[in-house]
Amino acid sequence: MTNAAVAPRFDWTREEIAALFDLPLPDLLLRALEVRRANWPEGRIQKSQLLSIKTGGCPEDCGYCSQSAHFKTGLNASKLMDVDAVLAEARQAKANGADRFCMGAAWRSLKDRDLPKVCEMISAVKAEGLETCVTLGMLEEGQAEKLKAAGLDYYNHNLDTSREYYGKVTSTRTYDDRLETLDRCRKAGVSLCCGGILGMGEQRSDRVGLIHELSKIKPHPESVPINALMPIEGTPLGKSEPISAVDLARAIAVSRIVFPASWIRLSAGRENMTEEGQALCLAAGANSFFVGSKLLTTANPEASEDEKLLDTLGMEWGPRTDKPQVSGEKVVA
Ligand code: SAM
Ligand code: DTB
Ligand code: SF4
DSSP states (O other): OOOSOOOOOSOOOHHHHHHHHHSOHHHHHHHHHHHHHHHOTTOOBEEEEEEEEEOSOBSOOOTTOTTBTTSOOOOOOOOOOOHHHHHHHHHHHHHTTOSEEEEEEOOSBOOGGGHHHHHHHHHHHHHTTOEEEEEOSBOOTTHHHHHHHHTOOEEEOOOBSOHHHHHHHOOSSOHHHHHHHHHHHHHTTOEEEOOEEEOSSOOHHHHHHHHHHHHTSSSOOSEEEEEEOOOOTTSTTTTOOOOOHHHHHHHHHHHHHHSTTSEEEEOTTGGGSOHHHHHHHHHTTOOEEEESSBSSSSBOOOHHHHHHHHHHHTOOBOOOOSOOSBOSSSBOO
């Protein structure tokens, strides 16, 4: 086994990615482990924490989402939170050991009238020494620059699934709309957090398609969240067959290989997984979790359960303190 860092590639074919998915699980896990050891020698698990700063009443019709106004999910909509209340939550997240604080709003797109308040939130959270992330829907020209100037590190905007399956999940926007916002963030110098959801009735070929689309973004998204669908009653996807831990681990291992320099976050869905299932996903190369007992609107494991999990596995929390050996684009000497 070599310890040389693996450089990201932007010329993956769908066939190559499908071939990784088709490997026997132990062989796939070994390949992912080689990449993890070479590129992330410390092997720590990064903690991100979420807060819904504006909940529900969203005009989009994403078939998985508790916050869409199109479906009766029993969720109470609320208006944009006050900066002080957000800051209090961020301080709590920092006290819990989170490195990154991610603020989510149930918007189709960011309105200019809300920008000043969101920028205030970003600056306040950044001043606490946390990495900042927001997910606010689509961005117009010029907005990403303002978020960046306020101290934004990451913008979360997921492709969710393959281009072919996307229309089965959401009809109120297109795949290219998503890519346009991602491009605007990149041009403004904001790092990308971009991944998808598994367990929405998609085929393995859609998982291949999602990873292939992400692999063409240059440099790769710095964070790739892999969500297992949290089934929400009242939504079109609320009764989907859950993805197995093995299939989730397989997708994570392929992501670790294809995105060697990116954080791979085992995101939504941990609440419904066993310790063993999460262990498999960590063995497959996931190196980040959402922590805290709530995601945006759904449950997540308690801190005590997460402490026990990492303790059992003999793994450690933390941001990386070693110098990254590879950047999104090239191997650094
Ligand atoms: N409205 C913004 C948007 O869609 O980009 C930001 C908030 S949205 C809730 C953020 C992401 O959460 C979605 O892109 C989706 O990938 C994920 N998500 C939402 N509901 C989910 C669910 N029930 N299970 C798993 N992931 C979910
Ligand atoms: C991401 O990929 N997953 C997070 C974050 N980015 C914004 C959101 C998960 C939401 C899960 C369902 C809920 O709590 O409403
Ligand atoms: Fe709205 Fe985002 Fe939920 Fe879609 S995922 S309905 S855009 S909050």
